[in-house]
Amino acid sequence: MFLLTILCLQFHLAVSTLKVISPDELSHLDISYILSSYSNPNLQPTYGRLVFVDVLSNCKLSSTSSLGPETIAVLYAEESYNCDISMLGYNAEQAGCFGSLIIYSSLNRNDVFSNLYATNEIYRPLQSQKLITFSLLIDENTGSVLKSYEKNQIWVTYKYSDIKISDYPFIKYYMTSDFNQDKAYIDKIYDIVSNYAEIWVQELSLYSLFEEYYILYGNDVNYDEADCYTALSTLKYCLPPSGNISGKLKLINTLLILNVYESLSYSDILIFLDYLQTLYTTCVDTYNLACHEEILSAKNLTIDYSENPFKKGYSSFDMLQSISVNEVYIYSPEYFEQLYIMSSRSLADFKKCYLTCDLVNVTDGICSEGCNNTECGFDNLDCLRTQGCFSFMIGDGNCNKECVDDPDCGELKDNKKDDSFFIAVILVPICGLIIIILIIILIIAIVKYKKIKRKNLASLNSSSIDYQVKPLSSEVKAIPCFDNFNMNVHPIIQYPPIYAFSDCKPNVYSKLKIAYSSSAYSEKRSCSLDEKFFVDGESVIIAGENCEHIYHSKCYKKWSKDNQNSQGCPKCLEKS
Numbered sequence: 001m002f003l004l005t006i007l008c009l010q011f012h013l014a015v016s017t018l019k020v021i022s023p024d025e026l027s028h029l030d031i032s033y034i035l036s037s038y039s040n041p042n043l044q045p046t047y048g049r050l051v052f053v054d055v056l057s058n059c060k061l062s063s064t065s066s067l068g069p070e071t072i073a074v075l076y077a078e079e080s081y082n083c084d085i086s087m088l089g090y091n092a093e094q095a096g097c098f099g100s101l102i103i104y105s106s107l108n109r110n111d112v113f114s115n116l117y118a119t120n121e122i123y124r125p126l127q128s129q130k131l132i133t134f135s136l137l138i139d140e141n142t143g144s145v146l147k148s149y150e151k152n153q154i155w156v157t158y159k160y161s162d163i164k165i166s167d168y169p170f171i172k173y174y175m176t177s178d179f180n181q182d183k184a185y186i187d188k189i190y191d192i193v194s195n196y197a198e199i200w201v202q203e204l205s206l207y208s209l210f211e212e213y214y215i216l217y218g219n220d221v222n223y224d225e226a227d228c229y230t231a232l233s234t235l236k237y238c239l240p241p242s243g244n245i246s247g248k249l250k251l252i253n254t255l256l257i258l259n260v261y262e263s264l265s266y267s268d269i270l271i272f273l274d275y276l277q278t279l280y281t282t283c284v285d286t287y288n289l290a291c292h293e294e295i296l297s298a299k300n301l302t303i304d305y306s307e308n309p310f311k312k313g314y315s316s317f318d319m320l321q322s323i324s325v326n327e328v329y330i331y332s333p334e335y336f337e338q339l340y341i342m343s344s345r346s347l348a349d350f351k352k353c354y355l356t357c358d359l360v361n362v363t364d365g366i367c368s369e370g371c372n373n374t375e376c377g378f379d380n381l382d383c384l385r386t387q388g389c390f391s392f393m394i395g396d397g398n399c400n401k402e403c404v405d406d407p408d409c410g411e412l413k414d415n416k417k418d419d420s421f422f423i424a425v426i427l428v429p430i431c432g433l434i435i436i437i438l439i440i441i442l443i444i445a446i447v448k449y450k451k452i453k454r455k456n457l458a459s460l461n462s463s464s465i466d467y468q469v470k471p472l473s474s475e476v477k478a479i480p481c482f483d484n485f486n487m488n489v490h491p492i493i494q495y496p497p498i499y500a501f502s503d504c505k506p507n508v509y510s511k512l513k514i515a516y517s518s519s520a521y522s523e524k525r526s527c528s529l530d531e532k533f534f535v536d537g538e539s540v541i542i543a544g545e546n547c548e549h550i551y552h553s554k555c556y557k558k559w560s561k562d563n564q565n566s567q568g569c570p571k572c573l574e575k576s
Contacts, residue, residue: 018101018136021047021390022155023398029145033101034112034121034137037320037331038086038128043338044353044362044377045159046134047384047392048072048098052150059083060091067095070392072156074146076103086128089135098374099134099158103143122320122331130332134158153396157381164326169343171204175257176321177250178242179287183280184333185323190273192340196347200266207312208254209321223247229255231307245287253279253287258309260301275299353377528571529555543569 018033020026035041052074054062059081067073073092077085085102092100111125123137136158138146146154171189175182193199227247228238239247257276264272275295283291296303322329323336325343330336341347342359351359356370362380371379384390388402399409526533527540528549534540539553549571551559559570566573 018156018158020154020156022393022396022400023149023152024400026146026149026154029142031138031142032120033142034107034123035331036086036089036128036131036135036137037122037124039089039131039135040133041160041330041332041335042099042134042158043160043163043335043342044375045157045381046098046374046377047155047157047381047390049392049396050074050101050146050154050156051097052147053092055081055083055088057081059087061088061095064091064095067092067097069096069098071097072158073097073100074103074143075100076143077105079105084125084127084129085123085137086125086131086135089131089133090129092135093131093133097133099136101143102135102137103140104137105140107137124320124331134160152398155390155392155396159377161328163339163342164328165343165345166326167345168200168203169325169340170327171199171340172207172324172327173204174207174209174320174322175254176209177239177254179253179280179284181321183277183284185321185336186273186276186280188323188333188336190270190277192337193270193273196341197344199269201261201264201269201272202266204269206258206261208251208258208309231310235310237310249287249289252289252305253283253292255305255307255309256289256292256296256303259304259306260296262309263302263304271299271301275301527552527555529559543572 018031020029020031048071051066051071053064053067055075055078056062057078061067061073061075073095075088075092077083077088085104088102089100107123112121112123173185173189189199189204223238223240225248227241228236229248229251230236237251239250241247242250257279260275261272278299279292279295282295293303320331322331323333324330325336325339328339328343330339338353341351344351353359353362353376354371354373357368357373357376357379359376361368361371362376365380365382367379367383369383372383378384381390384392389400389404389406393400393403393406395407397408400406403409529551532552534550534552541551541553541556543549543551549569551570556570560566
């Protein structure tokens with residue numbers, strides 16, 4: 001049974017949806033609610049405008065004049081009034097509403113079920129008024145949010161579940177072991193088999209509902225022993241009595257039913273359903289086991305009291321009496337036939353939600369006029385919708401972004417036009433003028449920069465030698481000198497260090513002429529010996545103050561060595 005519970009958690013998910021369509025501010029509101037077992041599940045979608053109505057102390061509605069078609073009543077169930085919630089929904093239904101939302105502050109938790117197969121809880125009071133419209137229960141916090149927009153028109157849509165279509169729909173039924181309650185569902189299954197489709201045994205699953213207890217903790221069980229069936233294992237199964245029928249007697253009858261079901265072959269479904277109808281009609285007053293065995297014998301069915309079926313049952317704490325088709329669950333037998341037909345691909349000829357509308361047209365995404373009615377959900381709301389905009393949103397006082405021609409957006413559109421005029425006529429020219437001024441300033445700055453650069457280059461290329469005379473200091477670097485060599489040696493760099501012939505004797509200079517660029521000595525800017533251009537940082541030799549020829553230090557050394565340590569200016573000596 002634990003495995004079945006896990007499977008239910010994985011696959012049994014109800015996807016009913018209540019969604020605010022207008023105004024846009026509420027379109028993302030996540031509305032949590034409790035389903036009611038006594039109302040219409042609404043297999044076809046519906047819609048309506050929320051109308052807030054107070055409930056009087058006598059549980060009557062304060063006013064019904066604003067209720068009617070295309071409205072959904074929002075009713076506040078005052079706890080102190082102790083009103084029957086199903087009757088509140090019924091009063092709204094009688095006023096012509098498409099549905100009702102009941103705002104509650106507290107509920108009897110014994111009437112609220114958290115089903116394993118549903119994301120929404122189920123409210124099922126012991127007694128209730130059956131409704132043909134949907135009715136949902138909403139907590140007061142969500143109700144307060146909706147109430148704060150009461151001055152606006154609030155439009156919502158509601159759809160119970162997406163129908164899952166297959167060639168052979170699969171049915172699950174959860175039995176209560178109450179003959180009267182179970183008969184209503186079994187009769188509907190019988191009608192389907194008799195009128196529409198052949199259902200094989202493997203397409204139907206039956207499960208029993210009970211309250212399961214370990215015998216070791218039997219003292220904690222709130223049941224009389226007459227209402228519990230003690231199994232051969234360490235478990236006991238209990239059910240509440242129905243009138244003078246004990247829970248134990250109900251459980252034993254269910255054992256017989258489930259053992260018959262498990263003994264059937266694939267095509268024996270009609271035999272099984274006929275047996276149940278006879279049982280529920282004949283033995284309903286007493287649940288007498290002798291009566292039950294007599295029917296089994298008359299139908300040539302096996303009498304088997306083995307306990308195995310209980311191992312596949314479910315706790316009634318978790319599950320409600322319900323029936324499903326392809327994992328879509330409902331709680332009222334009167335909607336089972338519609339659900340089965342909508343779920344069966346093989347029943348195309350019977351798929352009609354209305355005389356003028358085949359169900360196949362409801363799922364094609366196109367509005368068919370014959371389907372534009374409440375029975376067919378206004379053709380799945382396609383007849384009310386243009387792209388994302390519903391017809392009832394036009395002129396509802398809310399500017400909705402999905403509606404292109406919504407007159408409620410007129411003032412907003414005018415404001416947008418004013419903004420566009422301001423941007424186009426005023427803001428754009430101002431921004432353009434600022435950009436032009438910045439460009440002019442940038443051009444002027446570039447021109448000035450180029451002029452300054454050209455001026456600096458001109459000063460560097462002048463024929464005069466730019467010298468700086470600095471006193472010799474302790475930081476002055478010394479370079480080795482040649483014997484009897486009186487030429488100055490300079491590095492060609494932007495800001496060269498100071499060099500002096502401090503170790504040359506007897507010529508020790510107290511002052512030194514420093515050149516800042518090789519261009520100060522020659523327009524050619526190259527060594528007069530190897531004809532290679534000077535590079536910043538190279539040591540050079542200035543031949544003399546008169547000729548001003550410049551040589552690489554290494555070139556001059558080589559020339560001097562090759563010419564028997566000659567001194568003087570190589571170029572000048574060549575001319576002489």
